[in-house]
Amino acid sequence: xxxxxxxxxxxxxxxxxxxxxxxxPDSGELFYDVLLKEKFExxxxxxxxxxxxxxRTYGYATSFLSEAFGKLSENYGPETVLSVLEIxxxxxxxxxxxxxxxxxxxxxx
Amino acid sequence: xxxxxxxxxxxxxxxxPKTVKAPSTCSLIENPAxxxxxxxxxxxxxxxxxxxxxxxxxxxxxxxxxAAALIAHIKDRNxxxxxxxxIIWPESQVxxxxxxxxxxxxxxxxxxxxIDLEHLQTQKLTNSKVxxxxxxxxxxSSSQFIYGETVRIKELYSILIEIMAxxxxxxxxxxxxxxxxxxxxxxxxxxxVVKFVLLDLGVGIFESLPVKKFGYRIQxxxxxxxxxxxxxxxxxxxxxxxxxxxxxxALSEGRxxxxxxxxxxxxxxxxxxxxxxxGHFRKFNIITNDAFIDVVxxxxxxxDAHFSGTIYYFELKKFQL
Numbered sequence: 001x002x003x004x005x006x007x008x009x010x011x012x013x014x015x016x017x018x019x020x021x022x023x024x025p026d027s028g029e030l031f032y033d034v035l036l037k038e039k040f041e042x043x044x045x046x047x048x049x050x051x052x053x054x055x056r057t058y059g060y061a062t063s064f065l066s067e068a069f070g071k072l073s074e075n076y077g078p079e080t081v082l083s084v085l086e087i088x089x090x091x092x093x094x095x096x097x098x099x100x101x102x103x104x105x106x107x108x109x
Numbered sequence: 110x111x112x113x114x115x116x117x118x119x120x121x122x123x124x125x126p127k128t129v130k131a132p133s134t135c136s137l138i139e140n141p142a143x144x145x146x147x148x149x150x151x152x153x154x155x156x157x158x159x160x161x162x163x164x165x166x167x168x169x170x171x172x173x174x175x176a177a178a179l180i181a182h183i184k185d186r187n188x189x190x191x192x193x194x195x196i197i198w199p200e201s202q203v204x205x206x207x208x209x210x211x212x213x214x215x216x217x218x219x220x221x222x223x224i225d226l227e228h229l230q231t232q233k234l235t236n237s238k239v240x241x242x243x244x245x246x247x248x249x250s251s252s253q254f255i256y257g258e259t260v261r262i263k264e265l266y267s268i269l270i271e272i273m274a275x276x277x278x279x280x281x282x283x284x285x286x287x288x289x290x291x292x293x294x295x296x297x298x299x300x301x302v303v304k305f306v307l308l309d310l311g312v313g314i315f316e317s318l319p320v321k322k323f324g325y326r327i328q329x330x331x332x333x334x335x336x337x338x339x340x341x342x343x344x345x346x347x348x349x350x351x352x353x354x355x356x357x358x359a360l361s362e363g364r365x366x367x368x369x370x371x372x373x374x375x376x377x378x379x380x381x382x383x384x385x386x387x388g389h390f391r392k393f394n395i396i397t398n399d400a401f402i403d404v405v406x407x408x409x410x411x412x413d414a415h416f417s418g419t420i421y422y423f424e425l426k427k428f429q430l
Binding site: 013014015016017018019023024025026027056057058059060061062063064066091092094 | 239240241242244245248261263264265266267270271273274376377379380383
C-alpha cells in the first residue's frame with residue numbers, strides 16, 4: 001500500500017497564509033478543509049501513512065500550522081494523528097518540531 | 110461665562126490649523142521619544158484643529174522610519190480624520206532633497222496606493238488583511254536586491270505574515286480589523302540592506318488585555334531601581350524598563366496567550382523573535398507604547414513618550430545561506 005502524500009508548495013500554496021479564511025488567502029483553515037482532512041481520512045481508510053512535505057514554501061506562520069494541524073489533532077486525537085502522519089521539513093526543522101508539538105498538545109500550541 | 114469662553118476657545122481651535130514643529134533629527138530609531146511626541150502632537154491637531162502643518166524648517170535629518178510614520182499620518186483617515194496636512198520645507202537643502210527622494214510629497218500629491226521611486230526598491234502601503242502573495246513578492250524583490258537572485262528567505266516571510274496576522278487578529282478584539290497596518294520598504298544600496306518599517310496602528314503590545322493582565326500579576330515582584338540616565342535621547346527609567354523587559358521575555362517565550370483567551374494562540378511574537386535573531390537581520394527594533402525594544406541585542410528601554418500602536422523596524426542584510 002503506497003503512502004498518501006501532500007506536497008504543500010505544489011498541492012496547496014508555496015506562500016501559506018495565516019489562521020482563518022477571513023484572515024486572507026491560503027489559510028490554515030482552508031488547508032485543513034480542502035486538503036488535509038480529506039487526505040488524512042484517505043490514509044486512515046487505506047491503513048497507510050499520510051506524508052506531508054512542507055519544503056519549498058516561502059515559510060509558515062505559526063497560526064497556519066496551529067489551525068491546520070491543531071484541528072486535525074483535536075478531531076482525530078494526537079495518538080491517531082501521530083501514528084498516521086509523517087512530516088517532512090528538511091529546509092526548516094523548527095517547522096517540523098513545532099507541528100509535532102501542536103499535534104501532541106493541541107490545546108497548548 | 111466660563112463655559113462660553115471654553116466653547117469659544119474650542120471653536121477657535123477647530124477653525125485653525127495646528128503647526129507641529131519637527132525636531133532637528135527626525136528618526137524613530139535614533140530619537141524615538143521626540144519623534145513620538147511629534148506625532149502625538151500631530152494626532153491632537155487632527156482631532157482638535159482644522160488641519161495640521163508639519164513644520165520641517167529646522168530639520169537637518171529625516172530617516173526612513175520617520176518618513177513611514179509621516180506617510181501613514183498624512184494618508185490614513187483613521188489618524189487624520191479626513192483633515193488636510195500641509196508641509197513647511199526644511200531650510201537645509203540636503204534634507205529638503207532627501208525628503209523629496211523619500212517620496213513623502215509625491216505620495217501626498219499623487220494619492221496612489223503604490224509608488225516606485227528612483228532609489229527605492231519598493232514602497233507599499235496597505236490596510237488589507239494578511240496578504241501572503243504580497244509577502245512573497247516582497248521576499249523575492251528583497252532577496253533580488255541583496256543577493257542578486259530570488260531566494261526564499263523563510264525568516265522574512267514568516268515575520269511579515271506573523272506581523273500581518275497579529276495586527277489583523279487585533280489585541281483589542283472588538284476593534285479587530287479596524288486598524289490598518291502600513292508597510293514601507295526602502296532598498297539601501299550603500300549599506301546593502303533592505304529596510305522595513307511596519308506600523309500597526311492598534312493599541313500596542315503592552316496595552317493589549319492579556320499583556321496588561323500579566324503585568325498586574327508580576328507587580329511587586331520586580332526590584333525597584335530608581336536611577337535614570339540618557340540613552341538614544343531617551344530618559345531611561347530602569348524600573349519601568351525592567352518591568353517591560355520581564356513582560357517582553359514572557360511574550361517571547363510564549364508564556365502569554367493572545368487576547369482571544371484561546372490557549373492555541375500567542376505564538377506570533379516568539380516566532381518573530383526567533384526569526385529576528387536568525388542572522389538575516391542587521392537591526393530589529395520594536396517600538397510599542399513606551400517601550401523601545403532592540404530584539405537583536407536583547408535590550409528593552411522605557412521611553413518618556415507613549416506610542417499607541419506598534420512600529421517594527423528591521424534591516425535585512427546579506428547572510429551566509
